[in-house]
Amino acid sequence: MQDLEKGHTDMSNAQEELSAKNKPLEEELANYQSFLLQISKEGFNQGIWQEALFHGVPVKDDRYDNSKDVVNGQLVSFNDVEGEEEEGERSVEEVFNLV
Numbered sequence: 130m131q132d133l134e135k136g137h138t139d140m141s142n143a144q145e146e147l148s149a150k151n152k153p154l155e156e157e158l159a160n161y162q163s164f165l166l167q168i169s170k171e172g173f174n175q176g177i178w179q180e181a182l183f184h185g186v187p188v189k190d191d192r193y194d195n196s197k198d199v200v201n202g203q204l205v206s207f208n209d210v211e212g213e214e215e216e217g218e219r220s221v222e223e224v225f226n227l228v
Contacts (some may be wrong), residue, residue, distance in 0.1 A: 182203075
C-alpha cells in the first residue's frame with residue numbers, strides 16, 4: 130500500500146514539474162495563435178478593401194493582389210505603405226456605403 134502511495138506521489142510531482150515546464154510553451158503557443166488570428170483578420174480586411182476598390186470586378190481578375198493594400202483609394206505595395214500614418218479604419222458598412 131505504501132508503494133502505491135509513493136508511486137502516486139511521484140507521479141503527481143512529475144506531473145507538476147511537466148506542467149511548470151510546459152507553461153512557457155503554452156504561453157508561446159497562445160501568442161502564436163493570437164498572431165495568426167490577427168494576420169487572418171488583416172488579410173480579410175485587405176480583401177474587403179480591394180473589393181470596395183474594384184467593385185464589380187471578378188475575383189480572378191489580375192488586379193487583385195494580396196501583397197498590396199488600398200490607401201487613399203489606390204492599390205499600393207505594402208512596402209510603400211509602411212511608415213505612413215493610417216487615417217483610421219472603416220467598417221464594411223462604410224466601405225460599401227450601407228450607412
